Amino acid sequence: MWYGLPHNNAKGVTQYMNRIYVTGHRNPDTDSIAAAISYAALRNALGNRDYVAAHLGHISDETKRLLDRFGFQEPVTISNVRTQVRDLDFDTPPALNSSVTMDRAWHIMRDQDISAMPIINEDGTLYGMLSAGDIAAYSMRTISDRHVDALPLFNLLSVIEGRILNDGAEQVDRVSGVVTIALPQSCDNLLFSDPDSIILCGNQPDMIRRALDIGVQCII
Known part of the structure; x- marks a missing residue:
């Protein structure tokens, strides 16, 4: 069997599926180790991928003696093929x-x-x-x-796509107050009377005039 595992190149950049480990049994005998070495060598000779012989378990003394006798290095050990953080596609x-x-x-x-x-x-x-x-x-x-605290004026303007009408007045960076929607009605029955208000109204001159007289925090 073989596994495609990532490895780091010389620049430290993780590359995927460039190195393939060829393994045998979990508890390998000599045939399993020889097969892994042979198959990795064959695949390397046939293609441009990097195949590496590996083993999953302890190598017996008999296998080690045969590897030494014929001049082969012991395959690398793989303890697990669990996903690592570097394997994840974030x-x-x-x-x-x-x-x-x-x-x-x-x-x-x-x-x-x-x-x-x-x-x-x-x-x-x-x-x-x-x-x-x-x-x-x-x-x-x-x-x-409905109460807002320290609402940045720039944020408010960007959301409603508005502009400041009283440019000549003292500028403030933030507004606070109770947001109130002023519905069309008589001045004697206004929904707002607290200066700590942010008033939303349409083209209603009486509403706007009353809000200015009260001194509300903001009129939209």
């Missing part, structure tokens, strides 16, 4: 910076059909793992908890 998913929005992460997962990806720090070290389940759980949690 996936290389994209790695995202911890400042990237989950919206961006979700689009990458969807486009590349992956269920998780690593999140890294600025220095390239692992910050954590983000899975599609994490994104779904966060999205569901925002239904009952």
Whole structure:
């Protein structure tokens, strides 16, 4: 029998299926060792692959004497053919910076059909793992908890594809507050009255004017 096993070339790069080990019985006798040596030599003479004679168990003294008598080296020993880490074909998913929005992460997962990806720090070290389940759980949690803390303004603009209208005002890097969707209704029955609010509304001048008078954190 023979096994195709990886080995490292002179540059240290792992190559697969270039070296094939030819073995006999698990507890080899002289015939088994001779057959492994002969077959490996034949295959090397016929092709361009690297065949190596090997044995799986202890070689008897009788076999060792015969090998010495005819000038053959003892075949290499193989203790197991279990998969090693270097044998594995690793996936290389994209790695995202911890400042990237989950919206961006979700689009990458969807486009590349992956269920998780690593999140890294600025220095390239692992910050954590983000899975599609994490994104779904966060999205569901925002239904009952509408408060956001220190939301980076750049991330907000990139997700909604928006721009800042009050460029002349004092700029902030982050916004916090309770996200409230302002529905069309009379000013006497507004859904929001707390300055600690992030208001989402359409083309509703009365809503926007009231939000500005209250001094909410952000109007979208």
